[in-house]
Amino acid sequence: MTKITLHNTKTRQKEDLVPVKSGEVSMYVCGPTVYDRAHLGNARPVIIFDTLFRLLRHVYGEANVTYVRNFTDVDDKINARAAETGQSIREITDGTIGLYLSDMDAVGALHPTHMPRATEYIAPMVAMSADLIDKGYAYEAEGHVLFAVESYADYGKFSGRGIDDMIAGSRVEVAPYKRNPMDFVLWKPSDADTPGWDSPWGKGRPGWHIECSAMAHELLGESFDIHGGGNDLMFPHHENEIAQSKCAGHDFANIWMHNEMLQVEGKKMSKSLGNFFTVRDLLDQGVPGEVIRFVMLSTHYRKPMDWTEKKREEAEKTLRKWRLLVENVDGSYVPQDILLSLSDDLNTAGALTLMHKLANDGNVAELKSAGALLGLLGDEMGAWIDKGAVDLSVFSEKLGNAREKAMQSKDFSALDALKRALTEAGVEVRMSKEAVELLPTSTFDPSKLEGLL
Ligand SMILES: [Zn+2]
Known part of the structure; x- marks a missing residue:
């Protein structure tokens, strides 16, 4: 079996993937909070972990890979959007989930095995919070349940942050009921205008971090293989996920993968700079989803990705050429060097370089198979080529x-x-x-x- 090595944020080094259950791989990736359309930066982890999902399925067999990506459908941003628009929370979350999936379908992302919604897992979140109180890692105060960071000696170790840094990074509100300003919310009270569920601490709703710990445990068990997300989630979100899960007695994830952020023409994407756009904006401008995917894969996931007009043009030209080459061609097998490249910490940029070589050498059947492994050149994404295609x-x-x-x-x-x-x-x-x-x-x-x- 092909050996896969992945960079583990936890140990700061590349490690062999050795599944908890021999022959089966499990992966959890933090998904979106569903109140608005996905911006281009949101598509990066989706495409990266989709490519890893494809590689894992290729190596371990489709039936042996479980991939979970959640929807955060309870959040104050959603409540605010509901108040602003007069829509119900359910309308906003259902609608946004539909749009999100159609945008991610357009960039060729397969659906994960499970896409749990946080609101469907409230009971396990309540149970986990209660368990943490029982074990002395959390406490109740004024209708809130807070995780006591001082009770977990390794707090901060994962993200490698010092106390001051963590206080700044978590933008903590120094609430009077907190024993330590860094203590974070597992449960908080809801009023008549905010969604709430019954709990031992009154009507309330879960904090964000507990969601992933509870859902990962429900769907993947005490320990699983890979946990992924953007590196903006390393602190506080992933630090907190680890603290909760470890203190609840779960082994949790073995390998933690983080993708770097996306920039646009060398600048951070932001609404104030006027370079903020959604995946749908690009699709509506006629940028094919396959081109977006290609550009994303052309930079290694641990490097900052710069989205540029030049890269978009180049990607489109390359894909046009490759699609002409593989037209009516059946794939054969994925060349070993492409498999090795992807198995080496998901070196997608290296794999694309090898695909260029296959195209230049006229190895079209292998080009087609390599494309399938990277989620490129498939029929389902090929409709754009007919528009403006030149008939020689x-x-x-x-x-x-x-x-x-x-x-x-x-x-x-x-x-x-x-x-x-x-x-x-x-x-x-x-x-x-x-x-x-x-x-x-x-x-x-x-x-x-x-x-x-
Ligand atoms: Zn998460």
Whole structure:
């Protein structure tokens, strides 16, 4: 079996993936809070962990990989959006989940095995909070249940933060009922206007962090293999998940993976800079989901990803070329070097480089199979290619006619000009007495042919 190594945030080094249950892999990835459309940065972890999911399925078999990604459907941002718009909470969360899935479908993300909604797991969250109180790791104060960070000696170790840093990082509210300002909420009281559930501490709702600990435990058990998310979640979210789960007596995740953040043209994406856009904005502008996916995979997940117009253009050109090459081609097998590249801490950029080589060498069946493993070149994502696609047969006919004329007039200048234009557009021209054959090469750029039509 192919050995997979992954960088583990917990140990700060690459480690072999050794599943808890031999032959089966389990993965949990923190999902979105559903009150608004996914911005481009949200698509990065989705595409990265989808590619890992595909690799794991390839190596372990589809039936042996369990992937959980949650929906946070109880949150103060959702409550605020409901108050603002007059919509019910359920309308907002259902609607946003639908939009989220259609956007992520468009970038080729497979649905995880389980997509639990936090509100469907309130009972396990209450049980876990009560258990933490019983064990002396949490306390009740004014209708809240708080995790006492001082009760867990390793608190802060995972994210490697000092106390001051953690206080700044968690933007803690120094509430009078907290024993320590860093103590975080497991449960908080709800009033008549906020959603609430019955609990031993009155009507209330869970804090954010307990959600993932409780759902991961319910769906994946005491210990599981991989936990993923953006590195903005390392603190406080993942630090807190670990504290709760460990204190509840669970082993929790073995390997923690974090993707770096996304920038746009070298700048942090922000509404104030005017460079903030959603996945849907791009799709509506005609950027194919497959192109978004390609650009995302062209940077290793542990490096900051810079979304640029130039990368988008390059990705589109490459995919156009590859799609022409693999048209009507059946895949064969995934080349070993591509598998090794992905198995080495998910080196997607390396895998794409190898795919370029396959394309240049004309190994189209392998190119197709490698594409399937990375979620590229599949039929389900190929509709965009028909729009504005160039049918080279038009040019074969033009060449044939130009040749006929040239033979009669003995003036070859028009024929030569046409051949030159095709060559410059990256099309190899093969003319025999019987036929004209046009082959797109690695530098094929359909946009250069537009003037010739
Ligand atoms: Zn989480």
